[in-house]
Amino acid sequence: MFPEIGHFALALALVLALVQSVLPIAGASRGNAVWMKSAQATAIGQVLFVAIAFAALMQAFIASDFTVRNVVENSHSLKPMLYKVAGTWGSHEGSLLLWILILAVFGAGVAWFGSNIPAETKARTLSVQAWISVGFLSFLLLTSNPFERVFPPPLDGNDLNPLLQDMGLAMHPPLLYFGYVGFSIVFSFAVAALLEGRVDPAWARWVRPWTLAAWVSLTAGIALGSWWAYYELGWGGWWFWDPVENVSFMPWLLGTALLHSAIVTEKRDAFKSWTILLAILTFSLSLLGTFIVRSGLLTSVHAFAVDPERGLYILGLLAVSIGGSLALYAWRAPEMEPGGLFRPISREAGLLVNNLILAAATGTVLFGTLYPLILEAVTGDKISVGPPFFNAAFIPMMLALVVFMGLGPFLSWKRADIAGLLDRIRFVAVLAVIAALAAWYLLNGGPIMAYLAILGAAWLLFATLREWALRIRLFEVPLAESARRARNLPRASHGMTLAHAGVAVLMMGMIGSTGWKSEEIVFAGPGTEVTIAGFDITFEGAAKVQGPNYIADRGTLVVRRDGELVTKLFPERRYYPVAESQTTESAIRSTLAGDLYTSIATPASDQVNNAGAWTLRILYEPLVNLIWISSILLVIGGCLSLSDRRLRVGAPRRAKQPASDAVPAE
Amino acid sequence: MKRLTAGLPFIAAVIFGGFFLWGLNPDRDPNEIPSVLISQPAPAFDLDPVPGLETPGLARSDLVGNERPVVVNVFASWCVPCRAEHAVLTRFVERGGMRLFGINYKDKPEDAVKWLNDLGNPYERIGSDLSGRTGIEWGLSGVPETFIVDGGGTVLFRYVGPVVGPDAVERFTQALKQAGALPNGAAL
Numbered sequence: 031m032f033p034e035i036g037h038f039a040l041a042l043a044l045v046l047a048l049v050q051s052v053l054p055i056a057g058a059s060r061g062n063a064v065w066m067k068s069a070q071a072t073a074i075g076q077v078l079f080v081a082i083a084f085a086a087l088m089q090a091f092i093a094s095d096f097t098v099r100n101v102v103e104n105s106h107s108l109k110p111m112l113y114k115v116a117g118t119w120g121s122h123e124g125s126l127l128l129w130i131l132i133l134a135v136f137g138a139g140v141a142w143f144g145s146n147i148p149a150e151t152k153a154r155t156l157s158v159q160a161w162i163s164v165g166f167l168s169f170l171l172l173t174s175n176p177f178e179r180v181f182p183p184p185l186d187g188n189d190l191n192p193l194l195q196d197m198g199l200a201m202h203p204p205l206l207y208f209g210y211v212g213f214s215i216v217f218s219f220a221v222a223a224l225l226e227g228r229v230d231p232a233w234a235r236w237v238r239p240w241t242l243a244a245w246v247s248l249t250a251g252i253a254l255g256s257w258w259a260y261y262e263l264g265w266g267g268w269w270f271w272d273p274v275e276n277v278s279f280m281p282w283l284l285g286t287a288l289l290h291s292a293i294v295t296e297k298r299d300a301f302k303s304w305t306i307l308l309a310i311l312t313f314s315l316s317l318l319g320t321f322i323v324r325s326g327l328l329t330s331v332h333a334f335a336v337d338p339e340r341g342l343y344i345l346g347l348l349a350v351s352i353g354g355s356l357a358l359y360a361w362r363a364p365e366m367e368p369g370g371l372f373r374p375i376s377r378e379a380g381l382l383v384n385n386l387i388l389a390a391a392t393g394t395v396l397f398g399t400l401y402p403l404i405l406e407a408v409t410g411d412k413i414s415v416g417p418p419f420f421n422a423a424f425i426p427m428m429l430a431l432v433v434f435m436g437l438g439p440f441l442s443w444k445r446a447d448i449a450g451l452l453d454r455i456r457f458v459a460v461l462a463v464i465a466a467l468a469a470w471y472l473l474n475g476g477p478i479m480a481y482l483a484i485l486g487a488a489w490l491l492f493a494t495l496r497e498w499a500l501r502i503r504l505f506e507v508p509l510a511e512s513a514r515r516a517r518n519l520p521r522a523s524h525g526m527t528l529a530h531a532g533v534a535v536l537m538m539g540m541i542g543s544t545g546w547k548s549e550e551i552v553f554a555g556p557g558t559e560v561t562i563a564g565f566d567i568t569f570e571g572a573a574k575v576q577g578p579n580y581i582a583d584r585g586t587l588v589v590r591r592d593g594e595l596v597t598k599l600f601p602e603r604r605y606y607p608v609a610e611s612q613t614t615e616s617a618i619r620s621t622l623a624g625d626l627y628t629s630i631a632t633p634a635s636d637q638v639n640n641a642g643a644w645t646l647r648i649l650y651e652p653l654v655n656l657i658w659i660s661s662i663l664l665v666i667g668g669c670l671s672l673s674d675r676r677l678r679v680g681a682p683r684r685a686k687q688p689a690s691d692a693v694p695a696e
Numbered sequence: 697m698k699r700l701t702a703g704l705p706f707i708a709a710v711i712f713g714g715f716f717l718w719g720l721n722p723d724r725d726p727n728e729i730p731s732v733l734i735s736q737p738a739p740a741f742d743l744d745p746v747p748g749l750e751t752p753g754l755a756r757s758d759l760v761g762n763e764r765p766v767v768v769n770v771f772a773s774w775c776v777p778c779r780a781e782h783a784v785l786t787r788f789v790e791r792g793g794m795r796l797f798g799i800n801y802k803d804k805p806e807d808a809v810k811w812l813n814d815l816g817n818p819y820e821r822i823g824s825d826l827s828g829r830t831g832i833e834w835g836l837s838g839v840p841e842t843f844i845v846d847g848g849g850t851v852l853f854r855y856v857g858p859v860v861g862p863d864a865v866e867r868f869t870q871a872l873k874q875a876g877a878l879p880n881g882a883a884l
Contacts, residue, residue: 307705314709325720341720345713352709360703400715407718551776553814631780645779 033098033177036086040127043079043134044167046072050160054153055225066153073141073156076163077134084131087176088118097183100124100176106187106608108579109195116200122324122340123176125203129320130166132204132211136240137163140215147236154222155215162214165347173340188608195613198258202251206278209248210316213281215240216288217313220306221355224362229306234296237309239672241292245285246668252278253661260654261616261627268543268657271420276399277319280392284312287388290381298378298443299369303359304385306366310359314352315392321348322399373445380438387431394423425479432486432537435530436493458496462489473546480545483537491534498527525671532663535656542624542653554646563650565626566590572630572644580604582615585630585644589619601630624652735852738768738845739833743823747805749812754797754823760849765877766795768843769819770831772803773811775839777858782815784859785842789818793879794872798822801831801839842868844875 050072057065090098091114094107104121105114119128137159144152170176219237223229255278260268269275288308294301325341372378398415405411436458440451465488470481499505501523502515516524548563556571570586582602589596599617606613616629631645738759745753759766769785771778788794798819800808805824812819825831834843837856844853853871858864872878 303702311705321716325716345716345720348716349713353706353713356706356709360699360706363702364698400712403719404715407715553779631776645776647776 032086032089033095033179036083036090037175037177039079039082039086040167040171043076043083043130044164044171046076046079047160047163047167050076051157051164053157055157058150058153058157063149066149069153069156069160070141072160073134073137076160077131077138080127080131080134083177084118084127087124087127088115090177091115091117094187096185096187097179097181098176099178099180102180102184102187104187106579108608110578112197112200113195119203121176123170123174125207126166126170126174127176128204129207129211130163130170132207133159133163133166133214136212136215137218140240144236151219151222151226151233151236154225155218158218158221159215162218162351165351169340169343169347173343186608196258196262198254198262202254202258204251205247205254206251209244209246209251209285210278210281210319212240212244212247213285213309213313213316216244216309217355220309221358223306224355224358227362227365229295229302229366231296231299234292234305238289238292238296241285241289241309242668242672245282245289246665246672248278248282248285249661249664249668252282253658253665257658261618262613268654271398271415271417273399274319274323276395277315277322280395280399281312281315281319283388283392283395284308284315287385287392288312290388291385294378294381295369298372300372300378301382301385302369303363303366306363307359308385308389310352310355314348314355315396317344317348317351321345370444372443375441375446375448375451377438377441377443377446380434380441383434384431384438387427387434391424391427391431394427395420398423425483429482429486432490432533435533436490439494439497439526439530454496454500455493458492459489461492465492476545480541483541483545487534487537487541490537491531494527494530494534498524520674522671522674525667525669525674527667528670529664529667532660532667534660535663536660539653539656539658539660542656543651546652548650550646550648552646552648553643555643558646560646560648562648563624563626563652564591565596565650566593567628567648569644569646575602577604579608580606583630583644585628585646587617587628587646589626599626599628601628603630620655622653622655624650625654626650735850737849738843738851739830741823741830741833743799743825743830746800746803746808746822746824748809749805749817749822751817751819751822754799754821756849758797758821759845760847762795762847764795764879765844765846765852765875766797767872767877768797768799768845770799770801770825770834770836770839770841772801772839773807774803777860778840779815780860781840781858782818784865786816786818788868788872788878792872794877795820799830799834800824801836802826802828844871844877846875 050069053065053072054069057063057068087100089095090101091105092111094101094105094114096102100121100123101117104124105117109117117124119125137156140147140152140159141156147155216237219233219240223233252275255275256268259270288305291301291305291308295305321341321344324344370378398419401415402413405413437451437455440446440454462485466481466485469484501519502512504512507515550560550562552558552560554560554569556569558569560567560569566589568588568590570588572583572585575582575584582604584600584602587599587601589599597619599619601617602615604613604615605611614629614631616627618628619626627649629647631647738756740756742755743753745751759768767785767788769781771782785794785796789796796819798821800822802825808822808824823830834841840858842855842859843851846852852875855864855868855871859868869878
């Protein structure tokens with residue numbers, strides 16, 4: 031019965047979304063306050079009904095209701111409870127339902143908290159949000175009903191893909207979707223602003239918290255996905271420039287640009303049409319990601335079951351939403367007045383450079399991701415674009431970005447004082463060069479690009495800390511006074527410091543784990559010894575182990591350093607009989623200095639190696655954990671900024687306080 | 697001018713949309729890499745043996761004039777899937793009577809020798825392609841790749857990636873049988 035309730039709730043949500051897509055916007059153009067107000071109720075009603083549908087699907091998974099096709103295909107009665115719950119969003123249908131739920135949550139969020147937004151803007155925004163809801167709800171109901179029954183019901187299910195049975199991945203889609211779909215509300219704000227033909231600093235202030243919230247989740251989601259790939263896939267890498275990774279990365283890059291350009295719109299009333307364009311494009315790239323993952327357009331290790339009909343439907347949705355909004359942009363954007371003027375050396379200019387580089391980087395990733403498709407369409411040649419292209423094109427851009435990132439916060443609005451600026455950063459530049467030279471002296475060896483990157487990371491870290499120290503006048507005034515100043519700084523300012531420092535830490539992790547990685551692949555029998563990065567590792571053999579829904583070969587590795595026992599590692603190769611597939615469970619010794627990463631693969635054949643020989647893969651990745659730590663810094667930085675009084679959703683604005691006074695610019 | 701700039705994103709979106717629509721064609725499989733070599737004569741090459749190995753080198757003339765079609769496998773000791781594939785190919789040689797030639801692609805001779813000593817050497821001849829030049833002639837997209845070449849020197853079949861796992865082995869077996877490259881195929 032629950033599945034029918036869920037199905038019915040979805041249909042009701044669609045009806046509400048249809049009403050919401052027409053009534054409030056009509057009310058806004060006619061000045062009918064009641065029609066405008068109706069969005070409040072329909073948005074909240076929508077989230078309720080979609081939540082009921084989601085709960086119904088989850089109930090079917092928890093109870094292992096094998097009369098529902100989706101449960102049969104993606105679950106199994108023996109599966110641990112956590113993964114039964116996670117199975118709800120493990121399939122195409124379920125994840126789409128989650129997508130719609132988050133869409134509805136953001137709509138209801140604006141309806142609920144957006145009391146400081148003028149009624150007309152709010153009504154238009156919620157109507158636009160409802161257009162997206164209508165598109166995706168009808169897509170779900172017409173082509174991918176998650177509640178479809180199957181008769182006769184089978185005795186047990188087909189199990190969820192074992193690769194996906196993992197804590198990190200259970201949490202990855204919800205966070206990622208929260209980020210992806212969170213940009214929908216920013217998109218709706220942008221389209222509403224275009225319809226109104228007015229963008230002002232207040233608009234940017236309403237948009238920023240939603241952008242930040244989406245950005246924070248997307249950051250966490252991407253980091254979790256990368257972490258999952260790192261320890262679950264058994265390849266020992268954390269980023270592969272796979273199309274599906276790229277499509278989640280592009281909205282992040284452009285969303286980062288949007289965060290920064292919205293500051294300029296808010297503070298200086300400039301970059302207006304650019305901010306609008308970024309808002310539209312960021313969500314467009316999220317939609318593009320949804321499309322690419324679900325249509326089988328490109329090859330990837332990810333991807334759901336492919337169905338051309340679904341692909342066509344989503345492409346239709348894309349054509350209407352992206353095409354429509356960009357056409358609207360082409361029509362209305364030229365009428366927007368340019369805002370405040372600024373000098374070539376000013377904070378505006380710094381943020382402009384930031385935006386240009388981020389947009390160019392997004393374009394590069396987009397081009398690299400779609401190039402195989404375009405080339406195939408034009409010439410018929412089939413190629414794949416791999417890490418060499420992305421590394422060659424992307425890394426130099428990021429290094430340039432880092433230079434400006436260190437500089438930017440020192441600049442003041444409108445017109446910066448060049449002499450004073452040079453005075454303040456001279457010391458930082460010298461320190462960064464010393465750090466890079468010290469690294470060169472200590473490490474001797476490694477790619478030259480890595481040292482440039484070390485220079486960049488050190489520059490960014492020192493510049494960020496210096497700027498923070500200047501703000502609180504650290505060591506210039508007594509410590510207690512500095513602490514008082516730190517407390518009085520707006521939280522957004524601390525957030526920026528933390529996030530920028532996070533990027534510097536991220537770079538260090540990336541440099542360490544790519545530039546100084548060591549790797550050994552050996553064909554090992556019991557007693558085989560491997561030496562890597564100062565560790566002596568002995569393979570003691572492998573044994574069969576029985577898990578809840580799998581059988582595993584578990585290897586035992588004894589790790590010693592200078593003859594002393596460090597730890598024992600147990601990498602596994604798991605076989606899931608129901609799903610008939612295998613996964614690698616790598617065993618990792620994690621320290622801040624680096625990860626000792628081991629994985630084991632099945633012996634090639636019994637004939638060749640009857641002595642019980644295994645393929646062992648052992649890697650040492652220095653500093654790799656800094657990548658995950660930096661992701662946490664980025665997320666905390668974003669949250670701090672989000673909690674800033676100025677941005678707090680629904681907080682009353684301080685009366686008669688011009689916005690530009692909120693953050694003292696140096 | 698301003699109007700034109702504002703319209704650019706829209707135009708770009710329409711162009712991308714056109715490509716997407718084309719890409720949705722259900723007959724299109726992005727995973728499949730067709731070979732330009734199928735039904736074409738195998739490229740000319742003459743490779744020296746791997747130093748330190750008694751197996752002789754490989755040239756195009758070794759592939760021509762054989763009684764049955766032969767198999768050319770491109771491998772390297774640094775390639776992990778090759779290890780897995782090695783056992784499968786060995787089985788085809790030992791049980792099926794397949795004739796196997798190897799191209800050792802961009803590999804250090806001492807590594808290749810160690811690899812073959814560890815795993816066994818099912819190859820009749822092995823050419824050392826240190827520069828990767830021959831790999832280009834064959835149009836490699838990666839290692840391993842496996843080709844079936846008939847007595848006239850024509851490439852009949854190409855397999856990209858390791859022949860590992862039931863599906864791949866089945867496809868490869870079918871291709872071998874069709875080509876008539878397995879004298880005692882029944883034993884498989």
